[in-house]
Amino acid sequence: MKKKKLTVGLIIADEMEYVPMRAYAEKHGGGRHDLFDREGHRLVIRREDAAVQVESILCGVGMVNAAAAAAFMMNRNPDYIINTGLSGGISGIARGEITLGSRFVEHDFDLRPLGRELGEKPGQNYVYRADPVLNQHYQSQFPFMKQGCMVSGDCFVGDPALRDFLKNKWDAMSCDMESAAVAYVCALAGVGFAALRRVSDDAGDDAPESYRQMNDQAESALLDLVFQGIYAMFDNPALWDKI
Numbered sequence: 001m002k003k004k005k006l007t008v009g010l011i012i013a014d015e016m017e018y019v020p021m022r023a024y025a026e027k028h029g030g031g032r033h034d035l036f037d038r039e040g041h042r043l044v045i046r047r048e049d050a051a052v053q054v055e056s057i058l059c060g061v062g063m064v065n066a067a068a069a070a071a072f073m074m075n076r077n078p079d080y081i082i083n084t085g086l087s088g089g090i091s092g093i094a095r096g097e098i099t100l101g102s103r104f105v106e107h108d109f110d111l112r113p114l115g116r117e118l119g120e121k122p123g124q125n126y127v128y129r130a131d132p133v134l135n136q137h138y139q140s141q142f143p144f145m146k147q148g149c150m151v152s153g154d155c156f157v158g159d160p161a162l163r164d165f166l167k168n169k170w171d172a173m174s175c176d177m178e179s180a181a182v183a184y185v186c187a188l189a190g191v192g193f194a195a196l197r198r199v200s201d202d203a204g205d206d207a208p209e210s211y212r213q214m215n216d217q218a219e220s221a222l223l224d225l226v227f228q229g230i231y232a233m234f235d236n237p238a239l240w241d242k243i
Helices: 015-027 063-076 132-141 160-170 179-189 207-217 221-235 237-241
Strands: 005-012 040-047 050-058 080-089 098-106 127-129 146-152 172-176 192-201
Touching: 005 015, 005 063, 005 221, 015 040, 015 050, 015 080, 015 207, 015 221, 040 221, 050 063, 050 221, 063 080, 063 179, 080 179, 080 207, 080 221, 098 132, 098 172, 098 179, 127 179, 132 192, 132 221, 132 237, 146 160, 146 179, 160 172, 172 192, 179 192, 192 207, 192 221
Parallel strands: 005 050, 005 080, 080 192, 098 146, 146 172
Antiparallel strands: 040 050, 080 172, 098 127, 098 192
16 A cells, blocks of 8 residues: 555535435544535544545535536545435436446537537547446445446436436436536546445436435435445555555
């Protein structure tokens, strides 16, 4: 292990999704550390002479909020950034399952009138990738996680026709409103990225009610897995050696 300290940023969009993070930080000796006008917390986990510093931010819902929060997070000099929250399931992913993104696309970026493919950004890559070492770390810790493409856009998907389109176009596993935006900023900054998200609905007609039911519970199950993976980082030299 070459490095003695890792910094991991957690980007969480929704107020109710952030409730467990606030409680976790307070319970484990963390404190409030805002980023610009966004609520944030800092928690330092130590083992012998090594430490993992966790920096969280409540970014707000949507792509612009997520990208801004990821840019703000770069002020903390993160080694890795993790986006976590709720998603709509697309390709046979059941409600309550945990997903791990492998690639990320902005499904509502549309220059088709100018002859571009949906999602295509002129002169740049528009399919972003998760950090393979970080993804392998979480997949080995939690083999039950479904891994695949996460698509993001500034709309809540509650339409079977749109859901099926996203499945056919990108073989999408799930849809959300933040992960691809954070992945893009991380790609620009050269920071390893992962997205762990829990499926709240099937992105169909009853998606709004299903989402509200799960979101209102402010459950800690997903964040608990994220932190189990963070604690396990001490035992994975590949995460330290690549920094």
